[in-house]
Amino acid sequence: MRKIYFLLFILSFVSGFTQSVNLINPANNAVYPSQQYFCSGESFNLKVDAVATSTGDYEIESVNPSAFPLSAGSIPINFPATGSNKFSEAFPIGFTFSFYGKDYTKAVMGSNGRLVFTNNPELENLKDINTYTDRTYSGVTGYNTYSALPSKDYNKIFKNNASQELNLAQIFFGYTDVVTRSQNSSVTYLYKNINLGGVNGLIVSFQNQIRTDGTGGISSSSYFSNVLLLEDGRIVIYVNNKTEDTYNAILGIQNEDATNFKVPTHSNTAYNYNNGPWKSEGKAWLFTPNQNLTPKFKWFRNTTQLAETGNSLSGFVPNDNEVLKVEVTYHDPSGAQVGPMVSDDITFRKAQTPVITKQLDNCQVIMKITNFDAALKYEWYRVGNPTIISTNQEIYLSRVTDSPGKFYVKVKKPDGTVCASGSDSNQLEYLSEKLPAPLNSNPAVVCDNSAVPAATKVVNLYQLIYPKYDPASGLEKYNVYFYEGSASTLVTNPENYVVNANQIANLSFAVKDGNDNMSCITGGSPVYFISVTNAMNISTCSSQPFFDLKAAFEQNFPGYYTFTYTYVDGTSAGNGTAVDVTKSVNVKTTFLGASCSANTLVTFTSGPAIAVPQVPIQERCAGTDNNSNRFDFNYIKSVLDPANQYDVKFYNKSDNSEIVVSNGPGANLNAAGYFWTSIIGDYTIYARLISKTNSSCFANSNDIILRVYRKPQIVAQNPVVMKNCQGNNVFNLTKNVTDLVNAGPEVSVSLEYYAQNGTLLTPAEVANYDASVFGTKPYIKITYNSNCGDVVNFDLQFNPKPAALVSQIIVCSELNYTLQKFQNAVINNADQYTFTDDLGNALPPNFDVSVLPKTVKFLIKDKATGCFSDVQTVTFVKGANTPLLVSETNFVVCDTDFDGKTAFDLNSKKTVFSTNPNAVFEFFKDVNFTQPIAANYTNETAFAQKVYVRISVPGFCASLGIINLKVNTPTKSSTLESKYYICYGETLTVDAGPENPTRTWSTGETSTTVLITKTGNYSVELTNADGCTYTHNFTVSDENQPKIEVVNQTNSSIEVIANGGVKPYKYYFNSVAQSSNILMNPTAASYEIQVESATGCLGEPKTIYFIKINNAFSPNADGINDVWKIDNLDKMESVSVIIVDRYGNKVFESTDNRTVEWDGKFSGRSLPTSTYWYTATWFDPVTQKSEQRQGWILMKNRN
Incomplete structure (x- = not known):
């Protein structure tokens, strides 16, 4: 990876400066197009936009540091927190600093050795350690990735999104993974403003920079950096005393979007300032902006060079298709050319006069430019009209819609200018090709x-x-x-x-x-x-003064004709639907805008009159749509035309529309002649009787009322319930109409009474209806009209006689028996009845029952029905006490909270007194039964209390029972505690005490004592001689034991961190005690570690394996130290070992904890004697920690 970035770095110097040029019009500085059109005799002035210019980049030269005041700053640069990878607070530059074409007034320092600049307001927030981080790309294996300049990676400063960028201009001064001030108190970050020969400047100093590998390894050598920013744009970077070359670092500059950068070249070709290994050279590096270059020019007509050598060419007269070219080269002050030659050229084209032709193409005429040039602009015109009709190569004239005329074309250059001459084409006429128009636009x-x-x-x-x-x-x-x-x-x-x-x-x-x-x-x-006759005669009914001439006349002709009706006297006959039959009518027949029409004279001849009978009102109840609920038009026809002489039609009075057979919604007539309307109220129609011999003769009836009313609703209960007392069979069934239905005044209601078997009853039978003769279910037929009625039924019922429920009443200790108690004893709901003696006299309020037996005779009357009972007889007799199995019993329970009070279920003692399922039990606190208590009762007197029971069985008097309540309590242990403490290796004895004969421990044992060796929560269940039990809970804790929390190792020490128990501690390493928690220079492969508190309490031991890494070996096959390996790494998990050479090339890697040995070879080839770098990571299953070590290995090979 390093070699690739180095190659990119070299190419950036070779590519150098590039520039483009354009030929422009000096009159307006407009750029000429690549193809320029011209008119005959036209000349051109041209200029090249190339001038003496700057590359916009920086020149680099090494300078003596003493040439600049590169001292330490005096004002601290503040960081928001200690720790690595932080940005400082923004601090002022003190002037406007121009850097890669942008101006800045503030800067921020990164703790890893860089200055950053941006005009984004976020500059002030870079100090936010929760949002931003000074991320490095130095290629430390297992720590970060690698990236050289130019790279946008250095804009990726967001802490929680490593791919998010913020554009930053940057100055790097030994930028790498740097130790923070929190790790090295001598690190200082300072700045101050100076004046250098009248130029304002800012010095930033970073003193005692020390490199860390990010994983714990720290360099032993520090270095110093100074950056000087000058107001004229110059930058001085000085890194001093960097003597180590075992890690990657950057010295250089980069603009905000990483499109420009500069890095100096180290005098030692093995070193690379662009994120490679290097040592400082005792030099400062001066970056000077804006290298100036001077252009030189060559002009060519086609391939022939012209004499002009300046940046302008005047009065150039081109020929058609001729090419003018300019070539420009740039030269530094020494005259050397910088960058490649650049050029621009123009092809000149002459604007030709257009030529047009025309041709007939079926239904159109096409006019076309024959010498069309797509780069030019064309405008078509009709002679005499300045409006442009097209800008295309062709126009298309319709032989149908376009009007005749002459046409021509005007040509313009691409810039829209017109040549002084030769811009208009020849003219063509469109005339003979035009088709005639149709003769008639109307039919x-x-x-x-x-x-x-x-x-x-x-x-x-x-x-x-x-x-x-x-x-x-x-x-x-x-x-x-x-x-x-x-x-x-x-x-x-x-x-x-x-x-x-x-x-x-x-x-x-x-x-x-x-x-x-x-x-x-x-x-x-x-x-x-x-084609219409000029005369017509029509016969009409003599009783009909008006005639629908429109219907009679127009039915003979098409519907698209137009008809006008006028009386012969010149007055209008309207639309002809009601003309006066005493007058003659002229009918004019026309069609659209036709030039011809027809006139017809119509005369009338009268016929005989028709007599029409009156139809009575027709009534129906509202209901569902069926023939029985419809109006019968057949019946109405028979009333109007009993001799069947006429055709009868029906019409709606509301709009005179004919009522015809239909199935639509609303009023309609079905094919059987039944008419339906859902309208409540009167629906008015009329009939027209038309002569069968002369259809023009007809007469209309008077209004025919079709009356629909809602069916009256039954308001009586149906069936009507009527009741008599048992023995009375005669009922009066007579009812008023208003008692039965809510019929309105328009409804005539009639009633008929019928026996249960359907026999029509006479009025006398209705008033004295004998249910024993005619039955209990008579009914009434209610009639509203011929098709509408209702039925109301009767339900004749008989109320029962009251009767006593008992013949005897038991008397216990009473001497008097109240009337109310007597009434309640002989019948349920006694307040609904009246009691008298057998003669109808009132009964006494009390009965004397001192002498028994005693018999009472009486009558009972039902207040609701008025029915009397037969004579009833009840006898008072002496009763016996309810028999009991015992009269007294004990009830003993245990208490769990030691207060002598607990709940008793008194119902559980019922069967002790009586097993009779009908027995009733009532519980009381007192013997007189005045203080009732619940069956689930908690004693109010601690440890012992009496309660009383009243027990009764039907047919017997109540008996007294007594329950003696007693509460026993558990016995607490005098020896048990709630918490015990245990040290590692100890056995704890817990004693339950002598008070309780029965014990059950949570461990399963039942002995008086138990032995405990583990911490946790325990319990014991204790039962005394009375059988009362309670549970004692206790905890066994190890909190007095020191516990090993962390074990840290280095190549020369083992550090133990413990917590818990009383300090100071004593530490045991393989049973050897010491007061320090750090074992220096360990020698054993493994150690059992244990910590003892000041009270002598030992904690649980841990066995760890000591990882010591040797940093030298000699693979010379002498059998001694021939391989490099890490002892005890086979006891670890997730092992990874990587070894790289000084250039970062990987020479060895293993992730198998069983094969971590390096023989000094790469791909079977022995490597040279050198220093190599390792990174080893693993997970320790004992300490439950992930570890990483980094360091160097000196391999001494045969060479």
Whole structure:
């Protein structure tokens, strides 16, 4: 990789300076085109835009450092934090510094040895260590990649996106991976302003630069750098005391986009300032901007050199297709040519006068420029009109649409100028090629208005539609063809074409060029023949004062005719739909804009009148669309025309439209003659009776009302429920109409009553309906009209008699029994009933039950139905106590929180007292049953308490039960603790104490004591003599043990970092104690390391392998030190060893921890004696750390 960049570096010097030139017009400094057009006699003045110029680059020369005041600065350059790869705060330059064509007033230092410049506002933020980093590309294996100047890599300064760029101009002064101030306190970053011979300057100093390889290795030698910026653009870079050449570094400059750079050449060809290895030479490097060059000129006409040697050529008169060329070379002050020769040339072309021709092309005329030049501009004109009609080589004139005239072309040079002479072409005329226009833009119309008009007429299509070609006209030849119908049948005799009366002759025509190659004009041209009689008589009904003459007259003619109706007295008859039959009417028949028309005189003769009967209102209920819900027009016809003398038609009153059979939405008439309308209310129609013998004689009926109303809604409950008490079978079924339906006043409602079997009931049977005779399900038929009605049903029911639920009442200790208690005992929901004695008298409020048995007779009345019971009998009798298995029991439980109170499930003791499933248990705190408690009860008196139970079974009196509650508690251990401490290698004894006879440890043991060797969480479950258990939890901790956290190794030491326990520590390396945590100069291959606290507590040991790397070997086959290897690397994981020579070329690599031995060869070839560089990385499975070592190897070979 190094060799490639070095080659690029050399090529950048060889390529040198390049420039381009242009021939321009000195009058306006416009650049001449590569092809220049000219007019006859025209001359040109030309100039080359090449002048004495600067290369825009820098000259480099070595200077004695003493020639410039290159001392240390005095003002600190501040960095935001310690550590590597940082940028400083921006600091002022003190003047405007021009660098590669851009001006800067501030600079920022990179901690790896560079100054950066930009006018981007982000310059102030480069100090942000979370966003930016001073990234290097020095090619350190395993640390970074390699990149030489020029390269945009040095603009990639974003910390979290290594590919993102910020354009920076840069000055490098030993730029490499540099030790930071935090690692080397003698590193200083300073600046100060000076004045050098009247020129303002800025000195930046970077003292005690020390290189690091980025992975822990640090150079033993420091060097110093000074950068001097001068206001005249000069730059001085001085790197001193850089004595090591084992790493890559940069000395040079680069512009913002990495398109220009400069790096000096080292006097030792083995060294390379462009990111290669090098030592300082005791020189300072001066970079001077703007090297000046002077141009020289040669002029050529074609290949003949002209005498002119300056940058201008005047009065040059070219010939057609002649080439003028200028050649320019640039020379430095010594006269030496710099860079290649550059040139520019112009080809001169004469602007020719255009020549045009024309030709007939079927339906068009083409005019064309025969000597067309695509580089010139052309404009077509019609003579007498200044408007440009085209700028193309050709124009196309339609023989149909374009008007005749004369045409010519004007030519212009590419720049739009016109020559003084010879710009206009010859003129051509377009006249005889023009085709005639059609004779008639409207359809052709002919007329016949005689008393008996003709059925056909012969016409000449050449005279009606398009003229026939006449050779004497002087026009170019054309042909005309006529066609009939959609099939386009050719008309063979256009001069004698026959048209039919009152019909369209659908004709089309085509005008073709003289050779019949193309149709130039086509179109449809129908021919119409208006043939109408001049007189007509119409018979009408005598009862009809007006007649629809429009319908009667126009039905005989095509719909595209136009008709005008006028009475003979000259007044208008409107549109003819209602003319006065007492007057005669003139009807004028025309078509479009035809020149001819027909006039017809119409007279009227009256006929007999028609009598029309009245139709009664027709009614229907609103409902679904079916014939039973439609109006029957057949019935209405029979009312209007019982003798079937007329044709009867129906019309809508609203718009006089005829009602015809249809299936559409809304009102419609079906084919069976039934009419439907969904409109609620009156729908008005009328009928027209038309004489079957004389269709012009008719009469209209009066309005016929079709009434539709919504079907009344039943408002009564359906079925209507009626109830009697058991034993009463007679009901009054009579109902009012308003009780049943909500019919409006327009509806006449009738009611009919029917028995369950369908028998029509008389009024008397309705008022005294016997359900035992006619059944319990009678009904009413409701009729609204002939097709609409409803049915309301009855449901006759019988309410039951009330009855007592018991015949005996048990008396326990009572002497009186209240009436309310009595009522509740004999029937459910007693408040819904009334109680009396068997004679109907009120019962006493209390019953004396001191003497038993006692019998009570009474009646019960249902308040809701009014129904009475039969006489009821209930007897009071003496009851016995509920039998119990025991009257008292004990209830003992253990407490878990040692307070003597816990929950008791009292229900669990029910079966101790009684196993009767019907027994009812109630729990109380007192013997008098006044303080009830829940079945899930927590004792209120600690350790012991009595509770009471009331127990009752149906048919028995309640009995008393007693439960003695007792609470036992666990016994706490007197020896157990919550936390114990253990050191490495110790055994801990934990004692549960003598209080509890039963023990269960979380380890599974049941002994009084357990032995513990590991840290963790433990527990023991302890049970006392009463069977009460509790669990004791405890922790065994190693926090008093020192723990090894980190083990660091170098080639000569092992460092141990521990934490935990009491300090100071004692450290054991293979059982040898010492107070220091660093073992210097280890000799063993591995070490067992252990740390002991000040209290004598040992921590867990770790065994590590010592990695020591030798830096010399001699592969001379003497059996001693013939290979280079790293001991104990086979105990490591993820191993990688890479060895490179002084140029960075890889000579050895291994990733196998079993084969890490180098015999000093590369590809089987022995390498020369030299210093080589290694990078070794591995992962230590013991310390759980990734390690990397870098260093040098001296290989002494036979040579």
